[in-house]
Amino acid sequence: MPSNSPAIASIRDLNVHFKRRRRLAEPVRAVDGVDLDIFKGETLAIVGESGSGKTTLVRAIGHLVPITFGSVAFGGTDLENLKRAELRAFRRKVQYVFQDPFESFDRRQSIFQIVSQPLRVHNIGSTRAEIQSRVYEALEECGLEPAHEFAKLFPHQLSGGQRQRVSIASAIVLRPDLLIADEPVSMLDVSVRSEILSLFVRLRESRNMTLVFVTHDLSVAWEVADRIVVMYLGKIVEQGTAHQLIGNPANPYTHALVTAIPVPDPSQRGIDPAVKGDIADIKGIPSGCRFHPRCPYAIEKCSVAVPALAPIQAGHFSACIRNDELDLEPPHHM
Amino acid sequence: MSLVRIDDLSIDYRRAGKTIRAVNELTFSVEEGSIVGLVGESGSGKSTLALSLMGLLPRNGSVTGGSILFEGREMQGLSEDDWRTVRGHDMGMVFQGAMNSLNPVKRVRDQVAETVRTHEPELGKDGSIDRSHELLNLVGIPSDRHEAYPHEWSGGMRQRGGIALALSGRPNFLIADEPVTALDVIVQARILRLLEDLQEALGLTILFITHDLGVVARLCDRVVVMYAAQAVEEGTVEEIFQSPKHPYTKALLGSVPNFAKGRGKSHGISGSPPSLINPPQGCRFHPRCPDAMDICTREDPYQTTFSSSQRAMCHLYDRQEADDAE
Structure with missing residues (x-):
């Protein structure tokens, strides 16, 4: 576990707010005061429902959305202070893979054109042979062999899983230090999913990258991640190792999430999470702890006091004012 | 008593002069008061089956063989007027984004x-x-x-x-086609509980169509597993999860992350589901099957019965059945 390795990215009091169309309306606080270190060489999963701010957070890490206040530093340098040329280099070091591989391709481009495009954008490779060898190498590493055959094909000739492999190849062809994958398997069939997940794990090792995985699915996070961060309405509510978080969730929200995941075992049917309602509409953020209106353990103070992330064990943090009193039963036998 | 009996049902789509068989010789029944899970990946034919049960196949789709009996009544050849009373009144349908x-x-x-x-x-x-x-x-x-x-x-x-x-x-029969797929897990769990409660309170019979085996384990009494337009295995939820017979069922179960099994223990299935325009010869799963034998590439598998409730279509058990018969 690389918690003693240096942070590749450091996020401090990050706030990303979006103005709303109606003037004078309160802005949407998509990310609201997040502190997070991403350590070199780790696989970190950021988990949350839609509206939790997880996608906005990772977009801010790649400098793709304007930061309202707070900071993101990459390799020790604040992104705001990067000069033009440095920003270009930074863009090469951080690459993204998105959910829908169907939409991100130009259907008239061959796989070779798709995967070589980032190289051209960044002026890498002076000869065609050089570009070709980088492209073939990336395709092979992503399991698209023989590479020279796949390079000639077009997106519609590939299966969903193969298309996702192409988008991974076009992300790693630049040899990034940080690969950010946003829901990369949620559109794929179950039988294809775990092959793509293990491809990510293999690539992180062979390419010596840091991997950030954004997902709504805790079981996907469990498969790939060293550490898991859980977000709710713009804030981190719990973070810890995968084992701490799944085996012994401390925050009532995480506990409900882990309890609610249906296990493929009919003898483990039926513990229902005691949580009420839906994710609150982010436009109207509840006072105090944002989860309190749905929380089965909420006390009066929860509607007033904003809980801070506090340590439970080494590396395990939960934002709940009742951390010390609640002793939630582990939801799964592990 | 079975409320719905599907017998040797085949459904074809015509597209650009080609015929695509979306459901091939499907047989299973749904007992009154039970919740049956129909599991499959994209292109398995599970949603086409749902549409045909409601008489809602698109214009280029048609039932080309077999029968659907509902409360003992043949549903093929019903007039549009008859369907209007059946739909909603005898059977209701819940789907994503209903x-x-x-x-x-x-x-x-x-x-x-x-x-x-x-x-x-x-x-x-x-x-x-x-x-x-x-x-x-x-x-x-x-x-x-x-x-x-x-x-x-x-x-x-x-x-x-x-x-x-x-x-x-x-209605006394409810078809639910991926009704919880787009919901977050907490809301999903509460909708599943609601369906269970309704089943009990109203005596409903439910056909639950999904790709999510966790949801099936949570909710269903029986399971039908579909692959490439065919039913490959059928059994009680305990049989399917505790002693699956078909290699596809086994592989599908192995590809679901399971907290109890530990990390990195799930394995995918190599390759991807086949095209229905030109399905593989013999057993349709053979190109992806870890146990494929020579015969699987040539001959259609036939059904082996393992118990009064469990059967599977796989050549692996040909020998066993012959032995049992002796």
């Missing part, structure tokens, strides 16, 4: 009441509104939200509303 088709500028209560009136015109305006409140209460919508507009409801409430609409004609 409420997206509602009128955004009309209150939900009034729209549910309209649907009620199409089934029970004798209720009149006031009676149908009362019934609408009753249905919305039944699916757990707080009464102060009944008069909201569709967009004012959260995702979970909308799915509950979809269930209320499906129940508006008092």
Whole structure:
């Protein structure tokens, strides 16, 4: 576990707010005061429902959305202070893979054109042979062999899983230090999913990258991640190792999430999470702890006091004012 | 007693002069009062089957063989008029985004009441509104939200509303096609509990179509596993999860992350589901099957029966059945 390795990215009091169309309306606080270190060489999963701010957070890490206040530093340098040329280099070091591989391709481009495009954008490779060898190498590493055959094909000739492999190849062809994958398997069939997940794990090792995985699915996070961060309405509510978080969730929200995941075992049917309602509409953020209106353990103070992330064990943090009193039963036998 | 009997059913689509067989020689039945899970990946034919049960196949699709019996009555060849009374009244359907088709500028209560009136015109305006409140209460919508507009409801409430609409004609058979797929896990768990409660309270029979084996384990009594337009295995939920026979069922179970099994223990299935335009010869799963033998590439597998409730289509068990017969 690389918690003693240096942070590749450091996020401090990050706030990303979006103005709303109606003037004078309160802005949407998509990310609201997040502190997070991403350590070199780790696989970190950021988990949350839609509206939790997880996608906005990772977009801010790649400098793709304007930061309202707070900071993101990459390799020790604040992104705001990067000069033009440095920003270009930074863009090469951080690459993204998105959910829908169907939409991100130009259907008239061959796989070779798709995967070589980032190289051209960044002026890498002076000869065609050089570009070709980088492209073939990336395709092979992503399991698209023989590479020279796949390079000639077009997106519609590939299966969903193969298309996702192409988008991974076009992300790693630049040899990034940080690969950010946003829901990369949620559109794929179950039988294809775990092959793509293990491809990510293999690539992180062979390419010596840091991997950030954004997902709504805790079981996907469990498969790939060293550490898991859980977000709710713009804030981190719990973070810890995968084992701490799944085996012994401390925050009532995480506990409900882990309890609610249906296990493929009919003898483990039926513990229902005691949580009420839906994710609150982010436009109207509840006072105090944002989860309190749905929380089965909420006390009066929860509607007033904003809980801070506090340590439970080494590396395990939960934002709940009742951390010390609640002793939630582990939801799964592990 | 079986409420629905599907016997040797085949459904074809015609597209650009080609015939695509979306459901091939499918046989299974749904016992009254049970919840049957129909599991498959994209292209397995599970949603086509659902549409055919409701008489809602698109124009280029048609049943080309076999039969569907509902309460003992043959559904093939029903007139559109007959279907209109069957749909909603005998069977209801819940699907993803079932409420997206509602009128955004009309209150939900009034729209549910309209649907009620199409089934029970004798209720009149006031009676149908009362019934609408009753249905919305039944699916757990707080009464102060009944008069909201569709967009004012959260995702979970909308799915509950979809269930209320499906129940508006008092059907005893409910087809649920991926009804919880787009919901977050907490809301999903509560909708599954609602379906269980409704099943018990109203004596419903439910066909639950999904790709999610975790949901099946949580909810269903029996399971039918489909692959490439065919049923490859069928059994009780315990049989399927504890002693699966077909290599596809085994592989599918192995590809689901399971907290109890530990990390990195799930394995995918190499390759991807086949094209139905040109399905593989012999057993359709053979190109991806870890146990494939020579015969699998040539001959269609036939069915082996393992218990009164479990059967699978796989050459691996040919020998065993022959031995058992001796």
